Amino acid sequence: MLFPFSFLKTTPSLLLDLYPSAAAAYSVRLLRTAYTGNAIRVRRSSDNTEQDIGFSGGNLDTSALTTFCSGTNGFVTTWYDQSGNANNATQTTAANQPQIVSSGSVITQNGKPSLLFDGSNDSFLSTTAIDPLFITAVNTPNTTAVYNTIMGADSSTAGSSGSIYFQYSTPTRTATFARKTILNTSTPTFVATSNRQETNNTTNLTTGTRTSTTIAIYTNNVVRGTGTTAAPSLAPTGGTDGGRFRLMAGYYSNSVVDYLPGNLTEFIAYTSDQSANRTGINTDINTYYGIY
Amino acid sequence: MAFINGYKYIIEQEAITARESVDTYYGIPVTPDDVTQNWVDYQFAELNTPQFWYIVFDESLLVVLGTPSEFEVVTPPFPTE
Numbered sequence: 510m511l512f513p514f515s516f517l518k519t520t521p522s523l524l525l526d527l528y529p530s531a532a533a534a535y536s537v538r539l540l541r542t543a544y545t546g547n548a549i550r551v552r553r554s555s556d557n558t559e560q561d562i563g564f565s566g567g568n569l570d571t572s573a574l575t576t577f578c579s580g581t582n583g584f585v586t587t588w589y590d591q592s593g594n595a596n597n598a599t600q601t602t603a604a605n606q607p608q609i610v611s612s613g614s615v616i617t618q619n620g621k622p623s624l625l626f627d628g629s630n631d632s633f634l635s636t637t638a639i640d641p642l643f644i645t646a647v648n649t650p651n652t653t654a655v656y657n658t659i660m661g662a663d664s665s666t667a668g669s670s671g672s673i674y675f676q677y678s679t680p681t682r683t684a685t686f687a688r689k690t691i692l693n694t695s696t697p698t699f700v701a702t703s704n705r706q707e708t709n710n711t712t713n714l715t716t717g718t719r720t721s722t723t724i725a726i727y728t729n730n731v732v733r734g735t736g737t738t739a740a741p742s743l744a745p746t747g748g749t750d751g752g753r754f755r756l757m758a759g760y761y762s763n764s765v766v767d768y769l770p771g772n773l774t775e776f777i778a779y780t781s782d783q784s785a786n787r788t789g790i791n792t793d794i795n796t797y798y799g800i801y
Numbered sequence: 802m803a804f805i806n807g808y809k810y811i812i813e814q815e816a817i818t819a820r821e822s823v824d825t826y827y828g829i830p831v832t833p834d835d836v837t838q839n840w841v842d843y844q845f846a847e848l849n850t851p852q853f854w855y856i857v858f859d860e861s862l863l864v865v866l867g868t869p870s871e872f873e874v875v876t877p878p879f880p881t882e
Contacts, residue, residue: 552837557828559835586836601838603829604859630857763847 523567524777524793528786531592532639535756536775537569537622538797540591550587551609553578559586569622571615583610585624588633588756598633598756605630607757607773618649618772619712619798628652628770632758638662638745639754643783644675644686645716645790647798650771651709653682657769659715660776661759663748664689672745672752675717676759676767682707684733686717686726701726703733712774714791714800720782729801730791774798803876807858807869816843816854819866826865848875 525531525541534540537548547561548569560577563570574583584606588598600606607624609616616625626632628651646659657677664672674687684703701724707713716727724736745752749763756776759767775794783790795801810816823840824830830838843856856862858869 550836552835557831557837559831559837599836601836602842603827603837603839604841604861606837 524790525591527793528783528790530779530781532594532641532778532780533590533596533598533635534592534777535588535590535598536777537624538775539564539567540777541593544591544593546589546591548589549585549609550589551577551583552586552603552606553581553583553610555581557603571622574610574615574622575613578610578613580613581610582608582612585609588624590636594637596636596639598635600631600633602630605632607631607633616772618647618774619800621774621798623649623772623774625772626757626769628654628657628768630768632765632768633756634750635753635755638752639778639780640673640745641717641778641780642719643717643779643781643787644777645714645787645794646675646776647712647714647774647794647800648769648771649710649712649774650677650682650707650769652770653709654768654770656759656767657682657771658755658757658759658767659769659773660754660756660778661767662745662752662754663750663760663763664745664752673754674759675715677707677769678702682709684713684715684726684728686719686724688719688724688738699724699736699738701734701736703728705733709771712772712798712800714794714798716787716791718782718784718787720784727787727791730788730795803874804871805855805857805874806871808856808862808866809870809872810843810854810856811851813843813845813854816856819843819856823862823865827861846874849873 547563552559590596607626660675662673672689687700703726718725724738726734757769827840829840846853
């Protein structure tokens with residue numbers, strides 16, 4: 510006897526299936542069932558040719574990656590946005606591209622493929638500007654330097670510093686999420702600074718949230734600092750890159766600065782309030798990466 | 802102020818030409834559709850007087866641009882963000 514229900518297959522819901530409407534989403538895993546694009550585009554150092562690398566079973570297709578980069582190094586030219594907004598993160602200069610394959614071996618953190626940034630000039634630039642209310646990032650700093658930025662955006666050609674800071678400070682390596690609303694001052698208006706000092710070579714899930722009244726910074730889904738906000742008046746719309754954001758670098762005095770030496774494995778941003786979903790989103794991430 | 806080891810250019814076109822020579826040497830871009838458009842990029846010493854353009858040294862540049870030199874670049878005041 511056949512039981513009709515035995516033929517029903519349940520498709521596991523991915524992070525962006527459960528928590529949709531992300532403004533930008535980059536990962537080494539598939540984040541949305543309906544996403545049919547690639548994960549990354551890779552340049553191999555042996556002949557500088559490029560190839561898109563997709564997913565296999567919901568994970569980065571490391572078999573295709575190591576076949577393409579057999580015995581050589583691989584650098585990521587594009588981290589494709591899985592949100593549906595085509596806000597791809599790219600790096601057009603070879604010397605500034607993060608590495609994902611070293612001498613034929615995939616670079617990993619917590620057993621998952623991960624992008625390694627050199628902290629000198631490696632960064633990605635987004636396609637369009639966003640003003641996020643929720644950011645969460647799987648990151649592994651490896652060296653302490655002055656201001657290591659996970660995400661940064663510039664504010665104005667006339668301004669002296671950027672409008673969005675999602676970064677670590679030195680020497681304490683405390684995480685900060687800040688949103689600046691006043692031009693020509695280096696002091697952010699809305700700031701949440703962590704009370705916890707992070708350790709190099711340890712993977713963190715760093716989360717910044719902002720509502721109309723509160724800005725907060727979390728490490729591993731535990732609140733580490735809060736501040737007070739009001740309606741922001743200065744959007745990330747100008748500066749060197751027209752308000753588009755950088756991954757693993759920030760802005761100061763119309764220059765790209767504050768590079769973060771270390772790994773970035775996943776980065777998701779929402780321009781809507783996700784406070785109610787923070788634990789759900791971060792739990793999904795932690796289940797996959799085993800961070801805390 | 803920062804001491805930079807690299808290649809200094811008085812006019813921007815010299816920096817562009819140097820960048821192009823490196824791209825030509827390394828065959829960048831391999832195809833017109835490639836994301837990678839340059840091997841290395843140049844930077845603007847905006848706060849120096851007089852201003853200039855420069856490329857930071859990398860070992861891969863030695864064969865194309867020759868021996869680098871050391872020069873000072875005025876950097877912004879220490880950020881307090």
